[in-house]
Amino acid sequence: MLHAALYGGEDQAVILTYAWDRLLVDPIPGPRRADNFTGLEPLTRSVWTVPATAQPIPPAGSTLPRLAAALPHTFALLDPHHGAEGIARQMEELVEHLAPTSIDLLDVGGDVLAQGDEPTLKSPLADALTLAACCQVNAPIRLLVAGPGLDGEISPDVLRPLLGPLVHTFTSKDVEAISTVLEWHPSEATAMLAATARGVRGICEVRDASLPVPLTDEGPTVHEVDLDDAVSRNNLARAIMTTAALDEAEAYSREICGFSEIDYERNKATWLTGQPPTKLEPDDILTRLDKYQREARTRGVTHTTFRRITEALNLSGSQREELRQLLISRPEQYAAPLWRIPTED
Known part of the structure; x- marks a missing residue:
């Protein structure tokens, strides 16, 4: 873009x-x-x-x-x-x-x-x-x-x-060059950038930490x-200017920022390994989605990403595309490439 x-x-x-x-x-x-x-x-x-x-x-x-x-x-x-x-x-x-x-x-x-x-x-x-x-x-x-x-x-x-x-x-014209990529790529920041270029405004919930991100004219x-x-x-x-190894840079991150993002990934990967696989059953998924949406509305959320929904419903990353295909069968909520939270059920 x-x-x-x-x-x-x-x-x-x-x-x-x-x-x-x-x-x-x-x-x-x-x-x-x-x-x-x-x-x-x-x-x-x-x-x-x-x-x-x-x-x-x-x-x-x-x-x-x-x-x-x-x-x-x-x-x-x-x-x-x-x-x-x-x-x-x-x-x-x-x-x-x-x-x-x-x-x-x-x-x-x-x-x-x-x-x-x-x-x-x-x-x-x-x-x-x-x-x-x-x-x-x-x-x-x-x-x-x-x-x-x-x-x-x-x-x-x-x-x-x-x-x-x-x-x-x-603008929306700029987004068209990558519109097919946005159909599958999981980047939340790029999805929100493209959505704001298309005129979407509101509050978007992202990541496993449920971060609320304002979608404004600055987007x-x-x-x-x-x-x-x-x-x-x-x-x-x-x-880390003179570091010659990733481990060395990571140690500085722990010292200066108080954490390493790779440590977070290591811990999360270990947790995910111990989780039983969840089968994607459409009726069950839509019921759980409706529950998530009701809760998100109470937080003032107007939009979310498919990554956030995948993690909120406790699905694996490999199931994200299958989930997306299921959800866009509700086209009235698909504010591409984001998902719009309805104002009421």
Whole structure:
């Protein structure tokens, strides 16, 4: 969406991104590395592209091959297992190999601007690693924040004075380029970004923690933020600047933020392993959905994500698509790609 809006649809982009799909897609905690896949193709000495024919090696899971099949861009694997120094090395190699006309670091939600002590912060490590790496690269990099507050980790009120110039406001026309991807991809932040671009407003409940996220006119905006200012604010990014291993960066996260998001995934994965499988029976699911919706209404919720419904109904990530197909048989509640909570039964 960003590439099409800012640069037009003619030239393709190289999208360097994590294979870190969390437990809804990947039952293994933490991010994946190149040796978790078959069919990757070398681009530089330490950078591998993920073509549509690549496959994660079971039990690992990843949405990247399917994204590569759906979109015209080149996807390359961001590997944090060698710390911020390893990511910086990957980016330096790409700059030398591709000689790009522009480099944008995009964060949806704005938690890249977290100080590290915010009580609502859930996943600071992925953003801090990338931010720490980018400020070490000998090339101009523009930091962009899309959908301020849409990840539910930093409130829009906190982010507003930290944002720089408005770069773009997404519209429903921008969303059409990825509309087929939104039908299956589990990213909640992207779903809410697309929904606000289509005009959806209200309160969206997300994640297993039932976080309420306001859907406002700020949702579809993209702002530039000074990269050095972001690093000065992000205590974790500064601390992990010279890390050469993910374990080392994770230790800093525990020290500075009081937790590691990978520890949370480890604990949740252990809990999920002990849960008996739940069969998806349509009548039972719809009854439980109605109960969830009644409870959500009392919290002021107007919309939710299919990920949130999957977890609220105690279903596994592998059942998310089957659940979605069942629910969109109620098209009056499908505010694509979100699910609208009815005002009354």
